[in-house]
Amino acid sequence: MSKQAGAFVAAALLLAGCGDSDVKEVHDWMDQVKQQTRPAVKPLAEPKDFLPYAYGAKETVDPFSPNKLLNQLAKAAETSQDPNKPDLQRPREQLEGYPLDTMKMVGTMQKGSVTYALLQIDRAVYQVRAGQRIGQNFGIVTRVGDDAINIREVVQDAAGEWVERMAKLELQSKENRK
Template structure:
């Protein structure tokens, strides 16, 4: 009795193994081969590389731009051509020249005998100034006073050590009470 059961089990096992055959895999392989044959890869061809033309340096005989002699000659030429423009260091300093411009506020104007004066506030003190007076630490000369602003011409040194003029302006500051 045991033999027919073993034979039936062996037959069932053989049928199960036969079902695991290669038939489905073969269909997939055929489909992949068809798709691969139909697919066209469109890769544009690479362009030819540009030809390199070396640069011929023709300034070997020219003066070296970093030569100390050239720098000294240029500085001497600049010293001769400079106009000698510089501030009057012998002049007695005025009171408002000891304060930087960014600490000074214009708070108003007034007119006396036809001359317009600006009112400048430094800390808690108020000063009257007019055109021709000096203000600020950069030799600032007041060139004009209007109701809206003060025009100032300062004299400062540039990076090369030369004195140059620079224009500045102090504008009227609106107070909280007037708003």
């Protein structure tokens, strides 16, 4: 058994000597390449001179100002020959001070041949007939029925043109009045 052990040890030493030489050769080659290789780095370009720009925003009108847009729309509305343009100089009626969404139709009543709608605004009740002005958008009541009021409103679109739109106030049931 000692001969086999000796042969085994001798074979292991021979193999260890062979294996180490390959690693040493690789390390030597890597060291040689490192010494011969010189990195080529291009120099950085000189920075450009910075010229500050003086922005005079305080002296100019803000292009995104809603007031600027409103002023332009008002100027365009004054000179417009639009047939839908409302009379802005006429005195306003009482119900033109309230938006339509605050009004509730709670009933109708007949006086002679004229049908009136009963509108509740807050805790007050008002009588409205066809032809009467109503709402904040230059509305005119076009028809009073038993179940609804038809209203023609005139509003400005995004381009400043006056356009008509129809609105309706429907009779509120007892459950919806609360």
